[in-house]
Amino acid sequence: MVVGSGQIWDARSGAADKRARTEATQETAKRRKLNGDDRGPPIYVTNFSKEEIEAEERKPKKKVAVMMSYSGSGYKGMQINNDEKTIEGELFKALVAAGAISKANADDPKKSSLNRCARTDRGVHAAGNVISLKMILEDPDIIAKINGHLSPQIRVWGAEQTKGSFSAYQLCDSRIYEYLIPTYCFLPPHPESFLGKELVKLAEEAGDSAGLEERQHEVSSFWKDTEENHVNPFLGSLSPEVSASVRKALYDAEPKILDVEPDAQHVASDITAKPAEAQAAVELPDGGGNDVQPVTHREPNSVQDAEAIDTSKVVLSPHDSGIGLIGEPPVAQTPNETDGRPPLSALEEALKKLKGIIVSAKKAYRVQPARLARVQSVLNQYIGTRNFHNYTISKSPRDPSARRVIKSFTVDPQPILINNTEWLSLKVHGQSFMMHQIRKMVTMAALVVRCGCPEERMKESYGNEKLTIPKAPSLGLLLERPVFETYNRNTVKEGPNARGEVGFERYGKEVQEFKQKEIYERIFREEERDDTFHSFFASLDGMRWGDLLYLSSVGLPAVKKEVPKSGNGDAEGGSADAVALDEDSEDADGQDG
DSSP states (O other): OEEETTEEEOTTTOOBOHHHHHHHHHHHHHHHHHTTOOOOSOTTOOOOOHHHHHHSOOOOOEEEEEEEEEOOTTSSOSSOOSSSOOHHHHHHHHHHHHTSSOGGGTTOGGGGTOEESOOBOTTOEEEEEEEEEEEOOOOTTHHHHHHHTSOTTEEEEEEEEOOTTOOTTTTOOEEEEEEEEEGGGGSOOOTTSHHHHHHHHHHHHTTOHHHHHHHTGGGTTHHHHHIIIIIHHHHHTSOHHHHHHHHHHHHSSOOOOOOOSOOHHHHHHHHHOOGGGSOOOOOOGGGOOTTOEEOOOOOTTHHHHSOOOOGGGOOOOTTTTTSOSSSOOOOOOOOOGGGTSOOOOHHHHHHHHHHHHHHHHHHTOOOOHHHHHHHHHHHGGGOEEEEOGGGSSSOOTTOGGGEEEEEEEEEOSSOEEETTEEEEEEEEEESOOOTTHHHHHHHHHHHHHHTTOOTHHHHHTTSSSOOOOOOOOGGGEEEEEEEOHHHHHHHOBOSTTOBOOOSSGGGHHHHHHHIIIIIIHHHHHHHHHHOHHHHHHHHHHTOOSOTTGGGSSSOGGGSOSSOOOBTTBOOTTSOHIIIIITOOOSOSTTOBO
């Protein structure tokens, strides 16, 4: 047994010794209590007196699979947590309140053998997830009562009795995830950004300038057209001094590395928002919503075809004045007359408006068939059994658990148009996923396409070299459904010992309506408000550490071996990914997304 860095490991398998880890956790809790640092009961616990517990009628419990959906916004992931609000914690409280879990078992989910199929990250949604537990089923209205104690963001559809040894995690064959992403995320970095300039320079060094141009052919005119049609006319309306300062502030300043998780205040308002306050319904192609506009593919000059952007009517999101566009620091917020604060300076006002103009131009982009083909070609590189140690945290290339099976990874060839932003649906089907794996897979695919990177770099990412792959925003990720094909085939029976299927087929209409209202609309609404994807990729384009230069024509040798300090914090350890883009420190095993 090897002990190090606060974890206990089995030297033979490299897997965490759960028993020893549990004992260490219990010992830590005892020490806290002795030292007067007892934090009290977990927030999901419902306390009952001894008299209440003894007076409760004992009822039989059955092992069940519970089918549920949830929007992850505002929650710290799926798995139960002693100190923070999670999906599982809220569900456990509702089960107790509805009488599905006895008062005697209300203080510990382990007493009910609670187990989840997929442990999604903070902010990640699920159109379908399954938990297993021992539950009291006598009340025919138990599902309605459980939902009566839950937020509209969490819904239970049904509970199917299973065999006693059923485990939602162990018996799940595979999982299907969906990721929604705006098509402008596949545009190349701005030519004046750090990453944009380095890609061109390194292509010249490698003698690959023609190759880079060919891989970016269908989007080669985007930034040129944007400058000519939108940026230059606006800058020409400013004084020469302000115009020069705006351009310098936009492209030359140090980057701001972003925490792209949902803003707490916005999330709180979303959770409490009434249905009438939501925007008009928007649906994916199979939903038939009136607000969805199927996209007709355009030629590479789609920016010229787009309507002219009226700079006087540019609508700025709350983040526009504080988040870097091409890697610049946030503009200092000075008060204005409308809210009791002094007005912004001319430079700050111009910079805000220019950001809005460029964001609007990016949202007006419509993906071409050739670009879609590149996206699919890159996604195909994931299929099969691969070593994904670079796509999670705390994994060595030699760790066998980093090898995962991807059955398929597809992009829907038909984009959809929501609020003038074009979106793509990516779907990945795999046996199981590690922490942040899907979000890093999405980022890597987007970076390879948008940087004009040779596709062989994907294969190199499965090798022994450690690469920085930031995780894409959690906003666009949802668990579509888990698959229990083997269990259903071998266990489902009829008659007195009947066992029904574990799955969501019978709840299709309800799940689709929930997914539309609580997940899709929330994703589109939050992106429209916060420009989350724009902020994420703009931050990467301005990152000056050089960690992402393996995306250039030179490849891995271009990555800087020493990481300089930045005004945003020390980069000790050599990776911007470690500094700010991977703020979580949990073990990578067993957590999806």
